[in-house]
Amino acid sequence: MKVLVTSDWHHDWSTYGVVRAGDVEEAVGETLTAAVKQAVDLYLFLGDLADPEDGPAVLKAAALAMNAACILSSEGIPSVWIPGNHCVVEDGSGATVLRPMLMMNPVSKGAAIYVSEVPRLHRVEGLTKVEGLSNVIALPFTASSHAYDPAEFVRKSARELDARLPTIVMGHLCMPGVQPGEETTEMPRGREVTFPYDAVQAIPGRKLVFNGHYHRQQTFTAPNGLQVHIPGSLARLTMCEEHHSPGYLIAEV
Amino acid sequence: MRRSASEKRGARVTGHPVKARELLTVPEDCSLWVGVPGPYVAGIVRVDDVKGAIVRLKPPPEADDAKVEQARQALLRSGALAVRLMPRRRKAVVPQAAKERPAPASHREVVMELAARANTPDRAALIAVLDEALAQAGL
Numbered sequence: 001m002k003v004l005v006t007s008d009w010h011h012d013w014s015t016y017g018v019v020r021a022g023d024v025e026e027a028v029g030e031t032l033t034a035a036v037k038q039a040v041d042l043y044l045f046l047g048d049l050a051d052p053e054d055g056p057a058v059l060k061a062a063a064l065a066m067n068a069a070c071i072l073s074s075e076g077i078p079s080v081w082i083p084g085n086h087c088v089v090e091d092g093s094g095a096t097v098l099r100p101m102l103m104m105n106p107v108s109k110g111a112a113i114y115v116s117e118v119p120r121l122h123r124v125e126g127l128t129k130v131e132g133l134s135n136v137i138a139l140p141f142t143a144s145s146h147a148y149d150p151a152e153f154v155r156k157s158a159r160e161l162d163a164r165l166p167t168i169v170m171g172h173l174c175m176p177g178v179q180p181g182e183e184t185t186e187m188p189r190g191r192e193v194t195f196p197y198d199a200v201q202a203i204p205g206r207k208l209v210f211n212g213h214y215h216r217q218q219t220f221t222a223p224n225g226l227q228v229h230i231p232g233s234l235a236r237l238t239m240c241e242e243h244h245s246p247g248y249l250i251a252e253v
Numbered sequence: 254m255r256r257s258a259s260e261k262r263g264a265r266v267t268g269h270p271v272k273a274r275e276l277l278t279v280p281e282d283c284s285l286w287v288g289v290p291g292p293y294v295a296g297i298v299r300v301d302d303v304k305g306a307i308v309r310l311k312p313p314p315e316a317d318d319a320k321v322e323q324a325r326q327a328l329l330r331s332g333a334l335a336v337r338l339m340p341r342r343r344k345a346v347v348p349q350a351a352k353e354r355p356a357p358a359s360h361r362e363v364v365m366e367l368a369a370r371a372n373t374p375d376r377a378a379l380i381a382v383l384d385e386a387l388a389q390a391g392l
Binding site: 015016017018020023026027030031034206208217219229231234235236238239241242244245246247248249250251252253 | 264265266267268269270271272273274275276277278307309334335337
């Protein structure tokens with residue numbers, strides 16, 4: 001199984017007054033081209049599409065994400081989408097900027113576009129494969145009105161996994177031990193919800209672990225030995241990221 | 254080659270860069286500010302890298318407005334998409350030389366230096382008195 005992982009698009013961001021939407025759109029295009037050319041089996045988005053406060057910006061960001069998901073679906077590539085701390089609407093509704101995509105109810109229409117505004121265990125089906133593809137445990141950032149315990153959710157999910165399939169854990173949570181960058185200083189938003197290292201480490205069988213939120217691409221080894229792969233953002237967004245190499249990850253199991 | 258824990262479990266994860274716009278900082282100590290010509294716009298930045306970049310300009314306190322504008326225009330001519338000027342540090346009000354602390358000296362050296370400069374009709378007598386006082390104090 002081959003998986004493409006991307007995160008932290010921040011489609012609404014401006015750097016010193018320069019709107020970065022075009023840069024992000026080009027980079028997203030590169031991920032889609034790579035997904036098709038490399039025949040990946042699954043495409044993951046780990047959150048932070050855009051902030052919800054600016055209506056027109058949200059509209060454009062949601063359109064970008066929905067268009068990407070539809071392109072992937074038409075190419076036979078399932079995708080899973082979770083919101084990050086920048087995506088949530090703090091009005092008690094639990095809505096995020098991914099809500100329009102969720103309301104399309106794409107899975108029921110056979111599109112294999114999975115959207116998780118709340119934590120969820122997906123058994124992702126390949127569009128061109130008869131067998132299931134992967135267990136995916138989605139750990140989104142949620143509004144404070146819809147808070148959850150990530151460790152408890154992972155433990156519960158671990159008991160319900162399809163043991164024949166590998167498991168992917170995808171999150172947008174804070175990771176103790178990771179050197180924070182501008183995502184926590186110049187671009188702060190939301191509260192701190194920590195990644196459940198121990199609960200994820202205890203998941204049986206083959207597993208791959210990814211987390212968004214951090215803009216520098218890296219692989220972090222937690223104190224318990226768990227490896228978490230961070231794709232980073234798709235553009236250099238703040239001046240403190242001038243030495244970053246933005247990109248995406250491709251994982252093969 | 255060192256294999257990661259994921260690789261040992263049969264997984265391989267690789268990073269793939271995308272074409273990303275450059276963000277560049279021209280620091281205070283850049284040769285741009287002293288007008289050094291060459292293929293490098295900022296002493297550290299190649300002309301090609303400036304094309305399409307968003308540049309942050311940090312002028313040194315000595316650079317006047319004309320010099321800053323000249324640098325800004327040079328970057329824009331080289332293809333920078335935007336040049337943001339950061340506030341200059343203020344020039345030091347007190348000259349650097351005045352800030353320097355005197356070399357450490359003994360009590361005797363300080364007193365004798367003052368005595369040498371003192372306005373007195375009998376410097377030798379003054380020095381003798383001070384010498385005796387210092388000796389009594391063990392200095």
